[in-house]
Amino acid sequence: MTALTKTFKRIGCGVALAALCAVAAHGQEDASSSDAFNIPENISILGPSDPNLRKATATVNGTIITGTDVDHRVALIIDANEAQPSEEELQRLRLQVFRNLIDETLQIQEATAQQLTVAAEEVSETYNRLATERFNRTPAQLDAYLISVGSSPASLKRQIEGEMAWDRLLRRNVAPFVQVSAGEVNELFERMEQSRGTEEFRLGEIYLSATPASREAVAQNARRIVDQLREGGSFVAYARQFSEASTAAVGGDLGWIRLEQLQNPQLEEVARALGPGQLAGPIEIPGGFSILYLIDKRQVGVADPRDAIVSLLQIAVELPQGLSEEQARERIASFQQSVSQLRGCGDAQTAAASFGAQVVGNDIAMRALPEALQNEILKLNIGQSTPPFGTLEEGVRVLMLCGRDDPASEAGGPDRETILSQMEEDRINKRAQRYLRDLRRDAVIDYN
Numbered sequence: 493m494t495a496l497t498k499t500f501k502r503i504g505c506g507v508a509l510a511a512l513c514a515v516a517a518h519g520q521e522d523a524s525s526s527d528a529f530n531i532p533e534n535i536s537i538l539g540p541s542d543p544n545l546r547k548a549t550a551t552v553n554g555t556i557i558t559g560t561d562v563d564h565r566v567a568l569i570i571d572a573n574e575a576q577p578s579e580e581e582l583q584r585l586r587l588q589v590f591r592n593l594i595d596e597t598l599q600i601q602e603a604t605a606q607q608l609t610v611a612a613e614e615v616s617e618t619y620n621r622l623a624t625e626r627f628n629r630t631p632a633q634l635d636a637y638l639i640s641v642g643s644s645p646a647s648l649k650r651q652i653e654g655e656m657a658w659d660r661l662l663r664r665n666v667a668p669f670v671q672v673s674a675g676e677v678n679e680l681f682e683r684m685e686q687s688r689g690t691e692e693f694r695l696g697e698i699y700l701s702a703t704p705a706s707r708e709a710v711a712q713n714a715r716r717i718v719d720q721l722r723e724g725g726s727f728v729a730y731a732r733q734f735s736e737a738s739t740a741a742v743g744g745d746l747g748w749i750r751l752e753q754l755q756n757p758q759l760e761e762v763a764r765a766l767g768p769g770q771l772a773g774p775i776e777i778p779g780g781f782s783i784l785y786l787i788d789k790r791q792v793g794v795a796d797p798r799d800a801i802v803s804l805l806q807i808a809v810e811l812p813q814g815l816s817e818e819q820a821r822e823r824i825a826s827f828q829q830s831v832s833q834l835r836g837c838g839d840a841q842t843a844a845a846s847f848g849a850q851v852v853g854n855d856i857a858m859r860a861l862p863e864a865l866q867n868e869i870l871k872l873n874i875g876q877s878t879p880p881f882g883t884l885e886e887g888v889r890v891l892m893l894c895g896r897d898d899p900a901s902e903a904g905g906p907d908r909e910t911i912l913s914q915m916e917e918d919r920i921n922k923r924a925q926r927y928l929r930d931l932r933r934d935a936v937i938d939y940n
Contacts, residue, residue: 549590551938552597557590565589565651567642569733584716588734596654598931603657608664610656615649618656655741658924666923672915677908680915683752693751693763696727696744696785699737700774701925714774714781721771727785736780738921745787753914759784768863779925798858798866799899805837806852807844807877808889815884824888828880836875837894853894869893 550557566589570577577585603609623634635645698717702710717730731744739746751760759782762772766786773783790798809827811820830847834840837853844851858866868878872893882888 549940550594551940552594553601553936555597555601557593557597561593561647561650562586562589564643564647565593568647569729571641581716581720584713588713592733594935594937595928595932596651598928598935599654599658599661602931603661606661606665608657608660610653610660614656615653618652619645619649622652661927662920662924666927667916667920670916670919670923672912672919676915677912680752680911681908691789692748693789694748694787695746695763696731696787697737697739697746698727698731698735698744698773698783699780700734700782701736701780701929710781711774711776714783718771718773718783721783721785727771736925738917738924744785748790749914753911755918779922797870797898800858801855801897802858802869802893803837803855803895804853804869805840805892805894806854806889807831807834807840807849807892808852808882808887809847809849810887811884820884824880827888828890831877831880831890831892834877834892837892840892865891 549559549562566586569585569589620631623629623631627634629637638645638648700710700714717734721727721730728743732740735744751763754760756777758775758777762775763784763786766772766784768786768788771785774781811823815823834843841851858869865878869891874893874895877890877892880888880890
């Protein structure tokens with residue numbers, strides 16, 4: 493599923509949406525559960541029946557949240573994770589979505605009370621832009637797409653409205669009152685200057701706030717999220733749905749930072765021990781729990797060879813259907829031997845045809861390649877090739893290195909203005925959490 497990018501974060505739209513797939517089926521109750529009622533097999537329905545009519549799940553300051561609202565939002569989350577949840581996990585997900593819808597309703601109501609209402613035309617404009625720019629569809633096609641996966645255009649538009657409303661509230665009621673002194677910026681800048689030559693980290697974070705009363709429940713929820721992520725769940729999707737940090741709209745991505753910028757010695761220590769692709773948490777910190785995911789790391793002030801632009805030739809052959817494993821190994825060994833005899837990229841274009849191979853050339857950023865191929869290409873000199881890779885169905889191929897434009901060494905990191913912006917955003921995020929807690933505390937909510 494294609495996710496919204498930082499562009500949509502700026503306009504308040506951070507929902508995860510993309511290649512939507514089938515919605516998980518709800519489990520059915522055991523037929524024996526009706527025995528106690530002594531209900532006959534043949535019955536007549538005496539009143540009107542509408543399968544689309546749902547009773548309210550809750551009323552929030554007079555606004556109704558229905559079971560349909562929950563179902564439609566759950567469908568988006570399931571597709572974002574591209575996995576079929578168990579019945580137990582589905583119930584937990586429904587509960588979390590229910591809480592999110594309550595928060596969303598409170599945010600929209602507060603914006604209306606503050607005369608910061610988001611007009612329907614603005615929501616539709618964002619929705620239409622999302623359809624064309626992110627999905628290459630017309631709005632009508634996106635409508636049908638959402639319905640086909642068990643969701644609805646209204647559900648997505650409601651989430652867009654909620655995020656735009658909250659963004660406006662923070663811009664007017666929180667951001668103007670956040671101050672970071674020059675002394676604080678200079679102190680952090682000097683710490684970072686002293687760390688030149690050390691490593692820089694690209695981290696993802698899921699933050700869950702907790703109070704003393706909710707600590708154990710939040711900890712259990714955080715552990716369940718970690719378990720799902722270790723089983724292959726999408727970190728980006730879980731961060732968008734569950735994280736309470738401002739980075740939730742971009743999938744929890746903190747960007748390239750130095751660990752000092754986390755401003756938490758415990759998180760610094762945990763992150764430093766991670767390797768790319770590794771997960772840690774939940775980590776209890778003041779105010780809640782954090783889950784960290786190391787996306788990548790690099791050395792500060794030193795060019796990373798993986799940032800190079802490489803010129804490659806892909807040399808590929810198809811394998812006949814029905815080969816035994818032994819025959820396939822022989823064909824692959826023969827292909828590898830033929831490639832090893834090529835005299836660089838200039839020879840490959842013509843000589844590869846002699847053993848039935850197809851050749852395609854392209855320039856590509858090293859980081860766009862799978863990590864395993866990056867590691868192999870880093871070992872190559874011009875004219876050398878990777879080991880064969882592929883499958884029996886899709887064929888076998890190698891990549892030959894024809895050229896490499898290495899990146900220039902960069903300066904040591906963010907300047908004072910960037911540091912100031914990051915510190916301000918962090919403080920806005922903390923005040924936003926308190927703001928939302930106040931709205932929850934003052935709300936009148938009737939559960940059904």
